[in-house]
Amino acid sequence: MFELTTEYIQKDIADSSQIFQRGVRLYQEGVYNCIEMDEVHSAFVYEIDANFGDYTTRVRLLTDGVQTACDCPYPGKGCKHTVGVLLDVMHRQNLKKSTQVQSLASVATVDDFLTPDEIRAQAISDRRQKARKEPFTALMGDMLKGEHIVETPRKRRYRVTLHDPHTGAGHCSCPDFLTNCLGTCKHLVYLAETIKKDRTMSARLSQERFPAGLRR
Ligand SMILES: [Zn+2]
Ligand SMILES: [Zn+2]
Structure with a gap:
């Protein structure tokens, strides 16, 4: 070989x-x-x-x-x-x-x-840039702090679960999220940014907790 x-x-x-x-x-x-x-x-x-x-x-x-x-x-x-x-x-x-x-x-x-830290920082900023540039479509779920679908320009759909749009914490079903060990991906960043930019959604946020069904 x-x-x-x-x-x-x-x-x-x-x-x-x-x-x-x-x-x-x-x-x-x-x-x-x-x-x-x-x-x-x-x-x-x-x-x-x-x-x-x-x-x-x-x-x-x-x-x-x-x-x-x-x-x-x-x-x-x-x-x-x-x-x-x-x-x-x-x-x-x-x-x-x-x-x-x-x-x-x-x-x-x-x-x-590059050093490992530099690679990591660059990898995260790469996902942020892509989240801004790519024409994704968000199919919002019932709860903002919960499950949503992000559709790519090539009509691929990923399930994105947002725990907190402010910190961007959550997870995604895309192969990148599963393997990159960064705790984020472009779909997650895109969705968090979309919610933060929308006033109605931002106002709704304070009413929600995650996970949705949990009561204290
Ligand atoms: Zn090529
Ligand atoms: Zn993803």
């Missing part, structure tokens, strides 16, 4: 060094989710949480290189999604043979760009 390296992804995959850097950022922020993995054929399918909707990126490791496909609008072959996904696949490969110092060093080069 073909062994991925940072150099290979940078020189043979990324269309430019700028795209490579963007792919590195995508990898660091973890705004993707591996939805299919075929270990026998070394084929992977990823869903990317991009600025205006979700993209699907497929990669397959051959004996002498990789086969890639991404459904984003970028016209070239080596888009940032493909770069980010290949870095993740490389990371998986390296974890498998983590005793090899050499491969760990190559992961370190990629991870060296």
Whole structure:
């Protein structure tokens, strides 16, 4: 099976060094989710949480290189999604043979760009930006502090439960929330902001407690 390296992804995959850097950022922020993995054929399918909707990126490791496909609008072959996904696949490969110092060093080069705190801060601000930019639709539930549906521009629906719109605390059924360990996602941020901006809803808020059925 073909062994991925940072150099290979940078020189043979990324269309430019700028795209490579963007792919590195995508990898660091973890705004993707591996939805299919075929270990026998070394084929992977990823869903990317991009600025205006979700993209699907497929990669397959051959004996002498990789086969890639991404459904984003970028016209070239080596888009940032493909770069980010290949870095993740490389990371998986390296974890498998983590005793090899050499491969760990190559992961370190990629991870060296930012500290863990910086990555986390950036990941959160990334979700905030997306919550502001993307044309989501909110289907409000009965209670503001409760369950709602957020629909994406691509008509995907996620169940968002808000505990408190002021702090943004809650949870979401999207793959990003389930895997990012940030305690938030763009749907949750979007919904909390929507409620805070709406006067009628804000006025209603003080009447509610969470969970709705609980009485003291
Ligand atoms: Zn792409
Ligand atoms: Zn979400």
